[in-house]
Amino acid sequence: MAAADGGAIHPVSARQWPAAGPSRIPNWVYTDPDIFAREQERIFQGPNWLYVCLDAEIPNPGDFTRSKLGAREVVAVRGMDGQVRVLINRCAHRSMQFCSANRGTATEFTCPYHQWTYDLDGNLLGLPFRRGLRGLGGMPEDFRTEDHALERLAVVSRHGVVFASFAQPNQTLEEYLGPTMLGWFDRVFSGRALKVLGYQRQRLPSNWKLMFENIKDPYHASLLHVFLVTFGLFRMDQQSAVEMDDTGRHAVLVGRRGEQKANEATAQMRAFHENLRLADPRLIDPVREFPGEATVVMQTLWPNLIVQQQSNGLAMRQIVPLDAENFDLVWTHFGYADDPPEMTERRLRQANLFGPAGFVSADDGEAMILSQLGIAGNEAAEGLVEMGGREVADVPHTVTETAIRGFYRHYRAVMGL
Amino acid sequence: MIAAAPGLRASAALRARLADLYGAYDEALGEGQYERWPDFFTEACIYKITSRENYEAGLPIGLIYAESRAMLADRVAALRKTVLYAPRLMRNLTAGIVLRSIDADGMRLSASFAVFQTMLNDPSTVFLVGRYYDRVVDDNGALRFAERICVTDSTLVPTSLIFPL
Numbered sequence: 001m002a003a004a005d006g007g008a009i010h011p012v013s014a015r016q017w018p019a020a021g022p023s024r025i026p027n028w029v030y031t032d033p034d035i036f037a038r039e040q041e042r043i044f045q046g047p048n049w050l051y052v053c054l055d056a057e058i059p060n061p062g063d064f065t066r067s068k069l070g071a072r073e074v075v076a077v078r079g080m081d082g083q084v085r086v087l088i089n090r091c092a093h094r095s096m097q098f099c100s101a102n103r104g105t106a107t108e109f110t111c112p113y114h115q116w117t118y119d120l121d122g123n124l125l126g127l128p129f130r131r132g133l134r135g136l137g138g139m140p141e142d143f144r145t146e147d148h149a150l151e152r153l154a155v156v157s158r159h160g161v162v163f164a165s166f167a168q169p170n171q172t173l174e175e176y177l178g179p180t181m182l183g184w185f186d187r188v189f190s191g192r193a194l195k196v197l198g199y200q201r202q203r204l205p206s207n208w209k210l211m212f213e214n215i216k217d218p219y220h221a222s223l224l225h226v227f228l229v230t231f232g233l234f235r236m237d238q239q240s241a242v243e244m245d246d247t248g249r250h251a252v253l254v255g256r257r258g259e260q261k262a263n264e265a266t267a268q269m270r271a272f273h274e275n276l277r278l279a280d281p282r283l284i285d286p287v288r289e290f291p292g293e294a295t296v297v298m299q300t301l302w303p304n305l306i307v308q309q310q311s312n313g314l315a316m317r318q319i320v321p322l323d324a325e326n327f328d329l330v331w332t333h334f335g336y337a338d339d340p341p342e343m344t345e346r347r348l349r350q351a352n353l354f355g356p357a358g359f360v361s362a363d364d365g366e367a368m369i370l371s372q373l374g375i376a377g378n379e380a381a382e383g384l385v386e387m388g389g390r391e392v393a394d395v396p397h398t399v400t401e402t403a404i405r406g407f408y409r410h411y412r413a414v415m416g417l
Numbered sequence: 418m419i420a421a422a423p424g425l426r427a428s429a430a431l432r433a434r435l436a437d438l439y440g441a442y443d444e445a446l447g448e449g450q451y452e453r454w455p456d457f458f459t460e461a462c463i464y465k466i467t468s469r470e471n472y473e474a475g476l477p478i479g480l481i482y483a484e485s486r487a488m489l490a491d492r493v494a495a496l497r498k499t500v501l502y503a504p505r506l507m508r509n510l511t512a513g514i515v516l517r518s519i520d521a522d523g524m525r526l527s528a529s530f531a532v533f534q535t536m537l538n539d540p541s542t543v544f545l546v547g548r549y550y551d552r553v554v555d556d557n558g559a560l561r562f563a564e565r566i567c568v569t570d571s572t573l574v575p576t577s578l579i580f581p582l
Contacts (some may be wrong), residue, residue: 104573198476202575279490280491351478352482357466357578363501366502366576369576
């Protein structure tokens, strides 16, 4: 669909962002394969900290899990020293993907093709017939195993969350997130040990940025999400805020649970049903577990993570772009290791709101698909992002699209658009 | 057709009642009659959809996780009144039903399912396939699911899961 408007006609260098700036989004950012290629290079392989996994997924030495950072697949493994390594899932010999299990425990990695074997640091330990057979064949004299390690990423972790980077950022994770985001991050990840409750994946035929826009857009939440609106889980008339880091690349939506009662705001929400009742109210039976008044905190962390805290529903949503018009969303639902059984039950029940079948997030998935369908063939058109003004600034309300503008202000700078 | 595990005695009458239950379930879902769906379950039922990956690792999360018939009714009310989705038809096919055991807690059965999805103006596609792990009880004269765990072979849901399996 993008071909007619693709690279041959419009090389990235000739692309012109609309003069109005970040309050307009040209549709070609969602379809152009050349833009996608530049995103891979500058964003996903750029000097950013990308979410990889939770420490709790690989608690013991030798435990590993696969993850995907942009287009490149990695294996995160806990070394014998307890530190996590993130290795590209590509044998140094012929590029074969050497690890095909989603997770497990290993003492070394052996590529099944020619049995090149690596230690958990990614160092090449050895390979069959290195010295040939009966004086014939073998690797050249100057072959050194030290020259053929697996590609290894820079890794940082904070309070049980592992991040990695293809290009060593010149910022620590704490600097990268900035003080505002770090405060919200530490609210959920305080250092308390985590417990994984399970995984979900969905493939959405839409551009990966639409996922970020969705969670940076509190305007839609009060209109699209009948379920959230009706049961007061997220609504414009509640005390709420949108905050960003200095660059605008990260953002957080903060809200406080309200009542199922009609008022001036709900009158503008066709989604509001005053009389809708749950037959089993245990579905929404939240208990306060974090300091402060906020009951919903949705963080979007550049470039591949959404941290969800809605009531007692906690999840990492990892964005894995596949191409310009498709991405996978990987959900890791979690709680805390010391949760009593009734709290785990509560989290599992509330998880009905989220994931590929969520009362709320299935809406979002459908909305992104329909957005991509509307964008296809209309690459010359642009999106309008003016709710709450045209500037990028933190606001103590949610009648705004400011965080989308913040995202694109940063995006343009990184992409050179 | 309901098969029985080796050595398990099951009368033709019982197998026919089970076949009726499974057949009616497929029919209700395939015809989009979701209002009929909660009534296939007991009041204190467990209904869960999860992937083989979670199931084998003992991870408890569900795509749908319900602990009562009322929660199933809430799911139907939500998909009728609150959830946005593009129009689609779903068709459930259940096969290879095996009665595995019978005890005081009811009958344990397993079966394979395939669910096909047809979006408006698109070809039909395989949506999810997997296995049901069921516990069926006689609930005041009607056979109902006291437990239905739907374990999908794929870890990946194509787009979104709007309707139950």
